[in-house]
Amino acid sequence: MSVIRSAVTGVGSYLPEQIVTNADLAEFVETSDEWIQERTGIKQRHKARDDQPTSDLAVEAARKALADAGKTPADVDLIIVATTTPDMTFPATATIVQRKLGCPVNIAFDVQAVCSGFVYALSVADGFVARGHAKCALVIGAEEMTRLMDWSDRTTCVLFGDGAGAFVVEPREGQGTKDDQGLLGFALRADGSKTDLLYVDGGPSTTGSVGHLRMLGNQVFRHAVVNIAEAITACCKAANIEIADVDWFVPHQANQRIIKGVGDRLGLNEETVITTVAQHANTSAASIPLAMDAAIKDGRIKRGDMVLLEAMGGGLTWGACAFRL
Template sequence: MRSVVTGVGGYLPERVVTNDDLAKIVETSDEWIRERTGIHERRKAADDQPVSDLAVAAARIALEAAGRTPADVDCIVVATTTGDLTFPATATIVQRKLGCPVGVAFDVQAVCSGFVYALSVADGFVARGRSKCCLVIGAEAMTRLMDWTDRGTCVLFGDGAGAVVLEPGEGTGATADRGLLGFALRADGTKQDLLFVDGGVSTNGQVGHLRMQGNQVFRHAVVNISEAIHAAAADAGIPVESVDWFIPHQANQRILEGVAKRVGIDERKVISTVARHANTSAASIPLALYEGVKDGRVKPGDLLLLEAMGGGLTWGACVIRL
């Protein structure tokens, strides 16, 4: 039994924040940001728009693409680090807003790696017959964690959500099967000080701001992600170069290019949305997947390689045949 992606959706808030907009509030410039990150603009959620609203909008599009309705959903896994409330889980709020029946609903918190982690968790429900229709959502309002005086971080992030519908499908155990084919998940808590938020319920009772040692994160990202990519490909039984599309976490254009080069993936196979979306953390992979499906590049039967790295440090990769 395989967990098959039957629908993909995405949502971006209406408000566009350009590099020139940021140059008005922090010492930076459009040229400085583009040169170092490849980012041109990002989206910012409205003040009255919680992350569950972004998740719901993306989920509705994914369900429609799958030919399903909220009544069919029996499992919701939301990857987010910017949930509506400390509790309950944002997934339960999404369940209520969509009008889904009683079922399984919970959040996964692995920051930017969250969507890859969430796919692996959801695979345990779907492939084992415990879910017939599972929503896996990556949704973030990262702009709410920004220190707007820190030009090294506030220019990097944006808000948005992406979602997929997972349903069980019969396979043969071969790499030609549709569905989730291989995973590699990693974490190293000793690297926490490289990327973290300096606030929390049980430490100082504050939301806090994102803090990052950019150069160190870049170095670890290229090396560690490359290892996970090879491990996920081996788990799926495919050579890395055989993938049709590489859909990475949209952290920084230089990281995307560095990883693709290191693992030997043709740059023409890389789907990059970082210029328009910036880093939307757990939402970035499903948003990029949605863009690829929407514009016709990514087609049923294509072999996809996903990867991400986030605070923790956490990282991982996944192979999917759409």
């Protein structure tokens, strides 16, 4: 049976030039390189310049993804930006990206699901592309999480960094099997009763301020391992694949211990798990495409490979996506 799939045809990423090491943080907050690495696996993170908004990072990643797909901004008819740190309350950062790229009038909007945002945004793009409403979609995860940090809180400020990653998604004809190129299955979840585990203590309609990130790390860890494993199992069922069919596991880069906990729970081969958390820290919605791009560029992930993505973030939101590149 012939079907239209939403295929990932281009991948790109961008990291700000400034690198902040654990030793740099130890100069102004009570912490150490050993303390951070032991608990998180993080060695460094990137930080955007004061004059470098989230849209700038998104544009750089988008340009690289378009070049990888052999497309130009003139081809783009859908832009979805997953971000927790928009340039402004409104308009959507996606419309600013549209203007900066020089794209024609098209569909452009943001998705807010915090660290799960990129997986959510991919599912939304699939709804447009696979149904013929878009032919060249840009799905971008872009974050400047350092803007939300309370730099006196060593339990959170050491965890996050800035960056952006992007996929180009286009329609491809398939046969309705797991051998098709394209997005094969999703599992998305949310539990608003767990809001107090991970949130920012500000907003336009409450404090009138941006606020700072707050987290109950131990509880987030416990929910992450169990919930992500369940979503991955459900995603594989939706995609009609087995865990053994997966060539590469590209998780949200939140914490090395969470990544290992999920992998152990599912019996994943550690050599198939892509990790960039040591170099990037937690870049929220940007972490999955950043890690994906790194693994493509170093030759690990190749065309035809089965890839599994997962993430969990504030909300709580979480989810997984399986696709053949």
